[in-house]
Amino acid sequence: MTDPDIGSMETEMNRGFLQILVLALLEKDMYGYSMVKHIEGLGYKVEENTLYPLLRRLEKNGWITSKWDLGEDRPRKFYAITADGRAMKAGLLEVWHNQNRILTEITKENLHVQ
């Protein structure tokens, strides 16, 4: 059996996951490039050109804030989660845990069937 091409499906799944990931990551102030590297260090890859528009959307919704730091040798834009963002993150994590539980149970049921 050949490996299934999960590319487009993975992209769809990533949309929701990335939002939780970024909200979870921003408990500590970070700038874009540091987020990319941190995520890569965890064994996951986020497209740079996807991350910045996502950050912009999250900021527009009031879930994160941003400010430019001009103190270093080059300007960096730091992002941080807001109180609303934390509430959203908690809600999304609950959804994600529930989805995970359902999938785990179905996988177990399928093992019994086989």
Added chain:
Amino acid sequence: MSNKLEIYLEEISHFLSGRVEREEILSEIRSHVLEKAAAEHGETGDAALDKVIAAYGQPRQVAEKYLDGRPIIAPAYRRYLFRYTTLLFAFHGLLTVFAVVFKKDFIFFPFLFMPRLGVIEALMYLPTAFLADLGVVTLVLYFITQSGKEVRLPWPKLAVDLDEVKPPKKGFFVSRIGTAVGAVVMLAITDFALYLFSRYHTIFFVNLDFANPRPLFTAAAGRRLSMIVIAMFAASTMTLLVKLFTRSRWVDTISNVVSLALIGLLLRQPFDNLFAVDISERLLPKIKFGLRFMLLFIAVIVTVDLIQNLVSIGRKKLAKSV
């Protein structure tokens, strides 16, 4: 500051035009690219920036990620683009025929002004009218889509969609045999017409006695009309011959355009001193009207076929691009 990075940002900026936060977006990308080049290549020279920029993505692709993704026309309303355009154009086409036949202006203020048209002007006007109708329907569907409201657009259940009209599915050889027979018949008709024309300078007669033929039209009119009709025969023959090798809709489209031009030429011919035989004065205007109406009717049918072909070509191109 690197010229390459600024050119890259300028290209992204071009695709972001109209967005108020454009400068902020470009600053974010500039900061990221410089940061990555320094961290991963140890410098921010052109070679390093080239690599980072290539990894970041094509300018249009980057810019599109910032756009909210709302389509110009929502998928649920896309079918209505051709449905409503067909309806509107049918109405438009009918008014055009009225404007030509009854020689009158039509005004439906503020939506439509249809001036009194000559035949050639009418034929030139129809494709323009189709594009205008398409534009109006697109604009309405655009506003409905952008409003974000759930609007139920009316359409009768039994109505046939122009975009659903498909050529009948026949086997390769069956369809080619039909075309080949048609081509042979048309070739024979064209040859016979050419033979008649070379011998008598007309192809229209009131009797079938070729030893002593009586032409229907006067010499000059008969020659002009015969040449146009022979050109129509030749165009049909060519179309059928080409269709033996390709089923491209472009062949039909070109054939439609040539037919419309020739019908236009026919309609432009002066109707005075046309007939070489005696016809009562009372009957003459009715014959003229009948001929004009018949040719216009054929022109409308050809125009509808032309639009079907253009819609089909357009839909195929759209399907390929998705």
